[in-house]
Amino acid sequence: MPVGAARAVDLPALGVDFAAFSAHKMLGPTGVGALYGRRELLEALPPVTTGGSMIELVTMAGSTYMAPPQRFEAGTPAVAQVVGFGAAARYLHELGMEAVGAHEHELAAELLRVGEIPGVRVVGPRDPRERIAVVSFVVDGVHAHDVGQVLDDAGIAVRVGHHCAQPLHRRFGVAATARASASVYTTREDVDAFREVLAGVRAFFSVDR
Amino acid sequence: MSSLEQMYQQVILDHARSPHGRGLVEAADGAAHGQSHQVNPTCGDEVTLRVEIGGAAGAEAGGPAEPTVGRVSWEGQGCSISQASLSVLTDLVTGRPVTEAEHLGEVFRELMSSRGKGLDDAAEDELGDATAFTGVSQYPARIKCALLGWAALRDSLVTSGALDGTTTDQTGAARAAHATTEENR
Numbered sequence: 001m002p003v004g005a006a007r008a009v010d011l012p013a014l015g016v017d018f019a020a021f022s023a024h025k026m027l028g029p030t031g032v033g034a035l036y037g038r039r040e041l042l043e044a045l046p047p048v049t050t051g052g053s054m055i056e057l058v059t060m061a062g063s064t065y066m067a068p069p070q071r072f073e074a075g076t077p078a079v080a081q082v083v084g085f086g087a088a089a090r091y092l093h094e095l096g097m098e099a100v101g102a103h104e105h106e107l108a109a110e111l112l113r114v115g116e117i118p119g120v121r122v123v124g125p126r127d128p129r130e131r132i133a134v135v136s137f138v139v140d141g142v143h144a145h146d147v148g149q150v151l152d153d154a155g156i157a158v159r160v161g162h163h164c165a166q167p168l169h170r171r172f173g174v175a176a177t178a179r180a181s182a183s184v185y186t187t188r189e190d191v192d193a194f195r196e197v198l199a200g201v202r203a204f205f206s207v208d209r
Numbered sequence: 210m211s212s213l214e215q216m217y218q219q220v221i222l223d224h225a226r227s228p229h230g231r232g233l234v235e236a237a238d239g240a241a242h243g244q245s246h247q248v249n250p251t252c253g254d255e256v257t258l259r260v261e262i263g264g265a266a267g268a269e270a271g272g273p274a275e276p277t278v279g280r281v282s283w284e285g286q287g288c289s290i291s292q293a294s295l296s297v298l299t300d301l302v303t304g305r306p307v308t309e310a311e312h313l314g315e316v317f318r319e320l321m322s323s324r325g326k327g328l329d330d331a332a333e334d335e336l337g338d339a340t341a342f343t344g345v346s347q348y349p350a351r352i353k354c355a356l357l358g359w360a361a362l363r364d365s366l367v368t369s370g371a372l373d374g375t376t377t378d379q380t381g382a383a384r385a386a387h388a389t390t391e392e393n394r
Contacts, residue, residue: 145252145288146217153213156229161252167254175286176253205222205289 008097011036023081027184028088028100032081035072040179042068050077092184104133107182109136110191114180117199119207123172133182136163139198143205144176150204154197214334215325215344216351217289220297223291224338230299234282236261241276241370243369247361249353254287256295262307276307276371283361288354290345295358302362304310307371313339321352322346388394 011019018041037045045052046178047065051074056064065071092100109128112135114120119140125131139147148160159179162169170178180194236242240264248255261279281299285292298317302310316332317339325347327333333340345355367374 143288145254145351146292147350149216149348150213153211166253204217206226 006126009177017041023085023088026088026092029084032078032085034085039068045071047071047074053077065169085197095184103184104182107186107188108133108135108192110188111180111182111194114195114198117195119202120198123174123177133186134179135181136177136179138174138177138199142201142205144178145206145208147178147198147201150201151185151194151197152194156194157195158194212325212344212347216348218341218344220338220341221289221293224293224296228279228292228296228299230283230296230303231285231292232282233257233259233284234280236280240279241369241371242279243365243367243371245364245368247357247364249287249291249357251353252288254285254288254291254357255359256283256285256291256357258283258285258295258358258365260362260365260369262369263304272290278302278305278307278310278366281362283358285358287357288351290342290351290354291357294339294342294355295361297341298358298362299339299348301339307366311363311366311372314363317342317359318356321355 016036017038020033020195021036021038022028024030050063054066054071054074056066099141105128108131111133112122112126112128112131114135114137115122115126121140123138124137139146144160147156151158159181161176163177163179169175183190236259238275242259243262244257244259246255246257258281260281263277263279264274277290280294281303283293283295283299285356294323301313305313316328316335317334320328320336320343323346325343327340327343328336345351363372363374
């Protein structure tokens with residue numbers, strides 16, 4: 001399952017077989033990610049694609065492949081992206097994942113307070129302990145795209161639409177939601193500004209019911 | 210006026226609040242009609258639009274019979290821009306010859322590719338209330354909202370047989386922002 005927020009997980013302790021993740025979900029570049037796998041499982045797997053840097057011995061009769069992880073890294077690597085990914089990982093490591101988690105937890109609670117604004121409904125659990133700092137909401141009488149446009153005009157970026165989850169939106173009976181997310185660089189003041197602009201959205205569209 | 214206010218002109222907000230033509234109406238018995246369901250896959254906005262084809266606008270004026278746009282009705286959900294655009298187009302094309310409605314659609318698609326600059330006075334006179342969407346053309350992500358209804362209208366006219374879908378040219382912007390039809394989703 002892809003997750004969009006960072007928290008520390010101990011994969012070996014959890015007995016995880018495989019874990020795949022994207023750099024762009026952890027402050028890194030797009031187009032690069034990593035596959036974690038237990039060594040014996042990776043060793044049992046055939047290559048996904050063939051190419052340079054992953055073969056050991058090639059004859060007309062057959063080929064043998066390098067051990068993992070090289071076996072799965074055929075061809076020219078995405079050098080710049082991988083170096084950027086490494087820098088992002090080191091940066092998060094220096095911040096400390098405990099600190100990152102605590103910061104996001106605090107901001108999750110602040111973001112959830114949008115539910116106190118008249119006409120604004122949070123989708124999903126209201127208990128901050130059950131949330132990461134990603135909060136989807138609807139504004140009664142105003143379509144998510146219009147909500148997003150007003151926020152955008154104030155320099156606040158939210159995602160609007162169905163967030164790659166159309167069946168879930170159908171389940172909640174809404175066509176689209178707006179979704180605010182906070183990261184390591186988001187401050188409480190940012191969230192205050194967001195709530196302030198959001199509180200004016202219904203007035204802008206003259207929805208007072 | 211801020212660019213946000215330019216986008217959400219009062220006429221757009223009014224149409225969005227009380228849209229014209231909303232609520233699908235069955236075509237009269239035997240009347241030629243067309244229907245189209247359009248979706249913006251990026252945002253989930255959708256509309257089903259039905260158009261009835263009237264006859265003989267030209268004949269009344271003594272000329273050759275020419276198909277006209279009869280009742281336009283639609284059911285949809287989406288942002289205020291898409292809903293207001295549907296409402297405005299309903300007012301604009303109802304009762305017009307089909308060729309004129311198609312022409313207005315082309316002018317509107319041109320307006321949407323004007324990047325906020327608008328069109329000349331003659332074109333804006335033709336578009337009437339639809340000129341209010343000039344501000345929307347500054348926002349590439351929202352142009353498709355304004356075009357959703359027009360894509361449905363055009364497709365309905367083609368399915369009704371009153372418009373030849375193969376000959377009429379579409380502007381590049383319209384092609385780029387063209388919503389998918391049910392068939393090619």
